[in-house]
Amino acid sequence: MAQDDNSGKDLAAANSSSHDLLPVDTGTGVVSPDAVENPGHPEHRQRVTDLNPKKEKQAERTVFILFFLSAVGSLWAVAAYMMFPIDGQMELVRSNNLFIGLGATLALMALGIGAVHWGKALMADHESVDHRHPVRGTDETRARAIEIFEEANEESGFGRRSLIRNSLIGALVVFPLPAVALFRGLAPYDEDPVELLHHTMWKKGTRLARDPSGAPIKASDVTLGSAFHVIPEDLNDAKDVLNEKAKAIVLLMRLKPEDLNELPERKNWSYNGIVAYSKVCTHVGCPVALYEQQTHHLLCPCHQSQFDVANHATVIFGPAARPLPQLPITVDDEGYLVAQSDFHEPVGPSFWERH
Known part of the structure; x- marks a missing residue:
């Protein structure tokens, strides 16, 4: 019987201890079975810089x-x-x-x-507590x-x-x-940027060549739906190759001639559905290099400007302000694609045209 009394005392002590450790719901008075003891903050340990x-x-x-x-x-x-x-x-x-x-x-x-x-x-x-309270503009x-x-x-x-x-x-x-x-260093020091970007290495008779090999391109090499990254054939003869390439890079594509919606004054700028446009985006100058042959759309990966190749590379989406400049092209006596002239407008971002 004494043993039973001791067991009862132990059980009561255990229940009392559990109530001390587990929080009680003040609304119902029921102890949550998932509640745990608040461990509190660990003992503060001073750093070596505090002691020495x-x-x-x-x-x-x-x-x-x-x-x-x-x-x-x-x-x-x-x-x-x-x-x-x-x-x-x-x-x-x-x-x-x-x-x-x-x-x-x-x-x-x-x-x-x-x-x-x-x-x-x-x-x-040291630990501190920041009590939240309504923000008021009082003197206090x-x-x-x-x-x-x-x-x-x-x-x-x-x-x-x-x-x-x-x-x-x-x-x-x-x-x-x-x-x-x-x-x-991105801006020229002593020259007008509009003038610099208005002229590139393209001129009448310059052959279109593959980037980076420099191999000239025949019209027969450009199949329907294909896209070529193009540079001037004589690019390596330039004094400043990188800067000249940055201005002269071109994307060459071939569409069905009936899919091209050409302005009357640009009818002879293409050759059997082959068109060439500047690869430099007119937004901030990123390379426009993603071509979707089914929709004839060009995408700039930097800020998602989209250009419609079938309609003079006009802007159909994104922040670009004007179409990509078109390079007039034709073929020479050997069937190689050549430029008819330089671009008729400055390449690159539109802000360069502001004086």
């Missing part, structure tokens, strides 16, 4: 070095852009991409690692906002850690410079 002033100084120097390396990476990217100009030689193109990429990588990576290390090793390390709210900024400044050490603060500011100041240098 030497380690704190070492961490501060590490963050400074990382921010300094970020600034060096940004400046190196600008220097590499100038040291390895893109002038048509593939070796210089590779070096340009490699060293600018390394500089930009160092700038980004060092800045990110430095910021993370600063937060983990030096900023205030404004005063508390100022206090929060002051607390953040104190906890981060931004105001008193001048070495880190100044190195971060320096890294952020030089960080945009590579982008400025690279984008500035």
